[in-house]
Amino acid sequence: MSARELRALPDPLPAALVGASSVLLTQVPDIMSEKTVTTPGGIPAADFIENVDNHLESTKSNHEQALAKLQDLYSKYKFIESRLSQSKANLKGKIPEIKKTLEALKFLKTKSTGDEECLTDFELSPTILAKAKLKKTDTVCLWLGANVMMEFSFDEAENLLSGNLGTASTNLERIQEQLLFLRDQITTTEVNMARVYNHEVRLRKSGKLPAKAE
Amino acid sequence: MMAAGEEGEEKEVTAADQADINEFSKLNIRFHELEDDIKSKKDHLQNLQDCSNEIMMLLDDSEPVKLSVGEAFVELNQEDAQGHVDKCIEEVEGETNQLQAEILTVKSRMKELKARLTLKFGKSINLEEDES
Numbered sequence: 001m002s003a004r005e006l007r008a009l010p011d012p013l014p015a016a017l018v019g020a021s022s023v024l025l026t027q028v029p030d031i032m033s034e035k036t037v038t039t040p041g042g043i044p045a046a047d048f049i050e051n052v053d054n055h056l057e058s059t060k061s062n063h064e065q066a067l068a069k070l071q072d073l074y075s076k077y078k079f080i081e082s083r084l085s086q087s088k089a090n091l092k093g094k095i096p097e098i099k100k101t102l103e104a105l106k107f108l109k110t111k112s113t114g115d116e117e118c119l120t121d122f123e124l125s126p127t128i129l130a131k132a133k134l135k136k137t138d139t140v141c142l143w144l145g146a147n148v149m150m151e152f153s154f155d156e157a158e159n160l161l162s163g164n165l166g167t168a169s170t171n172l173e174r175i176q177e178q179l180l181f182l183r184d185q186i187t188t189t190e191v192n193m194a195r196v197y198n199h200e201v202r203l204r205k206s207g208k209l210p211a212k213a214e
Numbered sequence: 215m216m217a218a219g220e221e222g223e224e225k226e227v228t229a230a231d232q233a234d235i236n237e238f239s240k241l242n243i244r245f246h247e248l249e250d251d252i253k254s255k256k257d258h259l260q261n262l263q264d265c266s267n268e269i270m271m272l273l274d275d276s277e278p279v280k281l282s283v284g285e286a287f288v289e290l291n292q293e294d295a296q297g298h299v300d301k302c303i304e305e306v307e308g309e310t311n312q313l314q315a316e317i318l319t320v321k322s323r324m325k326e327l328k329a330r331l332t333l334k335f336g337k338s339i340n341l342e343e344d345e346s
Contacts, residue, residue, distance in 0.1 A: 051226075104284025
């Protein structure tokens with residue numbers, strides 16, 4: 001849906017935007033699902049105003065109304081942006097965590113080929129460490145969330161974790177893409193607002209519009 | 215982004231200019247992101263290098279060291295620990311170099327865009343740091 005179409009309709013924008021952002025909201029917490037299909041296209045595009053005069057005429061509005069509309073659009077974009085940024089920060093925190101787990105798993109795997117026992121200090125609770133001897137093992141337990149822990153063989157665990165890492169990375173990429181697209185729309189809207197505003201100032205200066213009553 | 219122009223004669227913004235402005239805005243954000251990333255990578259690298267030096271400076275070569283793997287510490291002999299740390303250093307160095315290469319391209323592209331936009335709009339455009 002283009003912004004031009006949106007303008008022609010009475011006020012379809014909020015629904016479209018709220019819809020987009022709620023999809024985005026549900027998208028992030030469960031990085032394991034595949035059903036997320038929001039594209040940058042899910043965010044309505046902002047049209048560049050070629051000519052302010054024509055724009056005002058075609059939308060049958062004065063400067064004030066046009067500005068108000070742009071401002072409205074702008075704050076909606078900003079809202080989506082804050083949501084997306086949050087999701088991005090979430091994922092950016094999650095990815096190192098998965099990597100860390102993978103690293104530990106790989107370490108265990110190399111250890112499991114030797115016969116020697118492995119001495120570790122592990123965290124019992126923050127600031128308390130306990131010693132443990134690791135006997136030769138070929139399984140690990142992964143915390144799946146929702147109070148579930150499951151035992152996996154090394155290879156299974158590695159597959160699962162790499163899969164999660166992959167999904168998290170693709171999600172991050174997608175959010176990044178959406179943010180870039182959104183950035184374009186925000187900048188365009190900013191420039192549009194400035195130009196409509198300047199246009200009005202210029203008209204008033206040249207006397208084509210009466211000076212603003214203070 | 216743009217100051218309300220003071221001059222009476224104002225240049226019209228074309229779609230191409232808008233595209234340039236958009237690109238500049240995106241690059242600016244990317245630039246700051248890269249700066250942050252590079253900084254944290256460098257800190258990490260510094261830690262790893264300190265770590266590597268510490269291992270080398272240990273007096274007793276047979277004394278095992280504790281290496282943090284995931285959430286726990288694992289006892290390792292110095293040779294293995296050194297190998298592990300060196301591998302990490304290599305990895306982080308590679309990543310840092312990649313980021314640094316990218317920030318250079320971003321920088322030069324920004325300069326290009328800025329030159330073009332300032333040429334056209336002069337003082338009525340402000341492309342300095344004005345957003346987070």
